[in-house]
Amino acid sequence: xxxxxSPPAALEVLHALGRVPSDACGALVRKHADGTVAGAMLVERxxxxxxxxxHYPLRLTDILVAEQNTLTHExxxxxxxxxxxxxxxxxxxxxxxxxxxxxxxxxxxxRHTCEALDYLVRAEASPWAWVAxxxxxxxxxxxxxxxxxxxxxxxxxxxxLAARSLARLREVVRGDQRGFAIERTRSxxxxxxxxGCEAVDLVxxxxxxxxxDEVMAVAETVDVQVALAQLGELACASWVEHxxxxxxxxxxxxxxxxxxxxxxxxTIKK
Amino acid sequence: MPLAxxxxxxEGCIVAAxxxxxxxxVLEQQPPRDDAFIAPALDAAIEVMxxxxxxxxxxxxxxxxxxxxxxxxxxxxRVLVVICERFANLGLAVSLVRMQLESEVA
Numbered sequence: 604x605x606x607x608x609s610p611p612a613a614l615e616v617l618h619a620l621g622r623v624p625s626d627a628c629g630a631l632v633r634k635h636a637d638g639t640v641a642g643a644m645l646v647e648r649x650x651x652x653x654x655x656x657x658h659y660p661l662r663l664t665d666i667l668v669a670e671q672n673t674l675t676h677e678x679x680x681x682x683x684x685x686x687x688x689x690x691x692x693x694x695x696x697x698x699x700x701x702x703x704x705x706x707x708x709x710x711x712x713x714r715h716t717c718e719a720l721d722y723l724v725r726a727e728a729s730p731w732a733w734v735a736x737x738x739x740x741x742x743x744x745x746x747x748x749x750x751x752x753x754x755x756x757x758x759x760x761x762x763x764l765a766a767r768s769l770a771r772l773r774e775v776v777r778g779d780q781r782g783f784a785i786e787r788t789r790s791x792x793x794x795x796x797x798x799g800c801e802a803v804d805l806v807x808x809x810x811x812x813x814x815x816d817e818v819m820a821v822a823e824t825v826d827v828q829v830a831l832a833q834l835g836e837l838a839c840a841s842w843v844e845h846x847x848x849x850x851x852x853x854x855x856x857x858x859x860x861x862x863x864x865x866x867x868x869x870t871i872k873k
Numbered sequence: 874m875p876l877a878x879x880x881x882x883x884e885g886c887i888v889a890a891x892x893x894x895x896x897x898x899v900l901e902q903q904p905p906r907d908d909a910f911i912a913p914a915l916d917a918a919i920e921v922m923x924x925x926x927x928x929x930x931x932x933x934x935x936x937x938x939x940x941x942x943x944x945x946x947x948x949x950x951r952v953l954v955v956i957c958e959r960f961a962n963l964g965l966a967v968s969l970v971r972m973q974l975e976s977e978v979a
Contacts, residue, residue, distance in 0.1 A: 814926065814927070817924065818921050818927070818931070821917055821920045821921050822917060822921060822933050822940075824913070824917055825910075825913055825914050825917040825933075825935065825940075826935040826936065826937075827917070827933040827934065827935045827940065828934055828935055828936065829933070829934040830921075830931060830932075830933050830934075831931060831932040831933075831934070832927075832928040832930070832931045833928055833929070833930045833931075834928045839928075859930075859967075860964055860967070863932060863963055863964065863967065864963070864964065866934065867934060867963055
């Protein structure tokens, strides 16, 4: 699929989500000039459940088959018809029948949501309208935090860089830690990749990124490679590799000392 | 603990200094030597800590050096900067700097 995204797509999603009250359920809808619906993003209590765009060419079943090569379109179409007839959720039914794992379903749904959102933002210029709803009842495991969605939309801009950043995070983030990566640009701090930051508040994550970026900008003038900071119980390490800012967060007993010893032994890739 | 003692106790210490981040002045420095590396390193520490939003304690690692930068509790503009060689025991160096500031408060 050709990539259409650039950083403003993620920013627009960020702004649209920022206007939704944290306890609200409903849809952010965009319409064509003739008043017909062009697409929507479903939101339930601060989490994104689903997104759709008339311009997005893939169906969830296409992604599921791509993600899990033991599945076929015929199997999925058959199950889809059954779920429709008996009013059963497709995703949960696939997992319950052992056809896919929850992790694969989660990944496929997130990819569909992010790509559909990207198309919706790119193709439409109309304002977002909020349509309140009593709740969609999505399984919480199959909905996404704003950080997950923004990182997913942002990654569409540069999938290779996002994949490298995610791989690097997976190398360094330990079990009790969290980390995220942000491309160093002048635009707002939207994560390119993250590990364990799903529940981190977007504003807090943005503040951490701004602080880390400011510190590294100065510190690099005297050849500093890694900066560590203590913020109460939280220790934070930041460094830059190939113009991507990495931030590693560690909490708990002796967090600062543990993180110091970890990053002191780390090789920064230049 | 006087600066000279910190400079002596921290293994591989290149410089220990009190700086004022508001004025950018180096208030006291041990050893009082002039080195092409020291002045820019102290300037960078001052610049890093100038923002009030910056956490009170930071450690900066370069390939060869460790910069330990810590604000005092009673005067947020007064910052202790200790720069030592990278081979030093980092945990010990950080603890010594922290102890120095805690003893000031006590």
